[in-house]
Amino acid sequence: MTTSEKLSATFAALADPTRRAILARLASGETSVTELAAPFEMSMPAISKHLKVLERAGLIARGREAQFRPCRLEAGPLKDAAGWMEHYRRFWEQSFDRLDDYLQELKKKEKKHGR
Amino acid sequence: MTTSEKLSATFAALADPTRRAILARLASGETSVTELAAPFEMSMPAISKHLKVLERAGLIARGREAQFRPCRLEAGPLKDAAGWMEHYRRFWEQSFDRLDDYLQELKKKEKKHGR
Numbered sequence: 001m002t003t004s005e006k007l008s009a010t011f012a013a014l015a016d017p018t019r020r021a022i023l024a025r026l027a028s029g030e031t032s033v034t035e036l037a038a039p040f041e042m043s044m045p046a047i048s049k050h051l052k053v054l055e056r057a058g059l060i061a062r063g064r065e066a067q068f069r070p071c072r073l074e075a076g077p078l079k080d081a082a083g084w085m086e087h088y089r090r091f092w093e094q095s096f097d098r099l100d101d102y103l104q105e106l107k108k109k110e111k112k113h114g115r
Numbered sequence: 116m117t118t119s120e121k122l123s124a125t126f127a128a129l130a131d132p133t134r135r136a137i138l139a140r141l142a143s144g145e146t147s148v149t150e151l152a153a154p155f156e157m158s159m160p161a162i163s164k165h166l167k168v169l170e171r172a173g174l175i176a177r178g179r180e181a182q183f184r185p186c187r188l189e190a191g192p193l194k195d196a197a198g199w200m201e202h203y204r205r206f207w208e209q210s211f212d213r214l215d216d217y218l219q220e221l222k223k224k225e226k227k228h229g230r
């Protein structure tokens with residue numbers, strides 16, 4: 001996969017609340033698929049499908065043991081996705097600066113009008 | 116839309132290389148749809164579809180003028196997505212720490228063996 005294809009796979013994997021919840025669960029430690037599936041009102045095949053999407057995107061890895069194959073979080077693709085977003089940081093910081101300017105302006109006006 | 120639905124829409128919008136290229140173009144300033152479409156070997160309806168996905172996700176906004184409706188970047192959803200990713204930062208920093216430990220270990224071994 002190219003870097004761009006990897007980014008697309010990462011973002012597509014993150015575009016689902018169940019998959020984000022799975023990653024949040026794995027952030028507190030590796031666990032079995034059964035345990036992982038427990039909090040979701042979802043069939044095992046449905047959970048397995050979500051795990052496959054996460055695995056293909058490189059966001060999780062499975063243990064090698066035949067019986068108990070614990071899932072664990074792999075943060076590399078998240079690092080790359082966050083790196084991509086960094087390029088846009090100045091835009092959201094700018095908009096907060098503008099909002100802050102506006103609030104300062106409002107405060108000044110309020111003082112002027114003696115309120 | 117709930118916060119979770121917004122995150123899903125943002126990540127889904129970012130999961131496409133053309134849409135990411137459109138955002139990258141808009142990062143250097145607002146522009147017309149025609150100008151925006153020029154570098155892509157894509158029909159106008161295909162570009163319009165991508166713009167609609169970005170607009171629904173709140174990642175771009177269109178001007179009000181009937182004739183010339185320039186597109187501009189809206190960074191709010193990117194800020195929220197980056198905020199979500201921040202929770203995982205310790206994982207990717209950890210893995211780099213582990214790699215660094217491993218490299219230090221290798222260096223020590225090399226010295227020991229006098230290489």
